[in-house]
Amino acid sequence: MKKSVLFGLLSVLLVFASCKSKESAYKQAYEKAKAQESSQVQVNAPMQVTPVATTPVASDNLDQTPVRQEQVSAVSVSGALKPFCVVCGSFSLQANAQGLKDFLVGEGYAAGIVKNVEKNMFRVIIGSYDTKAEAARAREDFKVKYPSRTDFQGSWILLNK
Numbered sequence: 001m002k003k004s005v006l007f008g009l010l011s012v013l014l015v016f017a018s019c020k021s022k023e024s025a026y027k028q029a030y031e032k033a034k035a036q037e038s039s040q041v042q043v044n045a046p047m048q049v050t051p052v053a054t055t056p057v058a059s060d061n062l063d064q065t066p067v068r069q070e071q072v073s074a075v076s077v078s079g080a081l082k083p084f085c086v087v088c089g090s091f092s093l094q095a096n097a098q099g100l101k102d103f104l105v106g107e108g109y110a111a112g113i114v115k116n117v118e119k120n121m122f123r124v125i126i127g128s129y130d131t132k133a134e135a136a137r138a139r140e141d142f143k144v145k146y147p148s149r150t151d152f153q154g155s156w157i158l159l160n161k
Contacts, residue, residue, distance in 0.1 A: 065136040070116050071161045072123060076101065077112030081160065082128035084135035085114065086142060088155040089124035097122035114160075123158065132157065 067084070074081045075094070088104070091097040097113045101124050104111035109126045116123060126142055129135040135157045146152040 065132065065139070065157060067132060067157045067159045069159045069161055070123075071118060072114040072116050072158065075113040075115050075122065077114065077125070077128070078110050079128075081112075081114065082130050083160055084129045084132055085123070085125040085158045085160065086127060086129075086135050086139045086155055087123045087125055087158050088142065088152050091122045091124070092120065094122050097124050100124045114158075125158070126155075132159075 072081075072085075076098070089097065089100045091100075094113070101111045101113055104124070104126060112125050112128070114123045114125060115121070127138055129138060139155050139157060142155060143153055
């Protein structure tokens with residue numbers, strides 16, 4: 001009986017010993033991966049930067065700029081409200097409009113807030129102008145200054161009724 005127990009213990013010990021992974025196999029795989037990593041040389045070629053050239057917008061395009069007519073009243077505008085305004089944001093909450101206005105004032109714009117009472121919307125304007133051509137030029141310059149701001153790319157011209 002002692003022989004059979006001893007034989008059983010020996011076979012269990014042999015099974016556990018054979019299941020143990022060899023550390024050297026892991027080490028060999030690690031060394032191989034490390035060698036491949038070091039053999040891949042990364043070359044950082046100098047990046048060629050092309051200057052951005054701004055092209056003036058033809059006056060023909062400015063004449064075709066669409067205009068939206070709305071009855072608005074000044075909420076927070078520096079100076080008198082002229083007939084044409086460039087709108088870069090519309091909000092239902094005045095606090096949100098004020099946040100955008102503050103940003104634009106910090107950027108150097110004579111920004112203001114006008115309200116469309118009929119639609120209960122606060123419009124953030126970058127300025128007001130006497131003519132459509134002036135407003136269209138200001139809108140195009142504004143869009144060029146902020147090419148990555150998709151919200152500013154949707155700016156539009158408002159004609160105060």
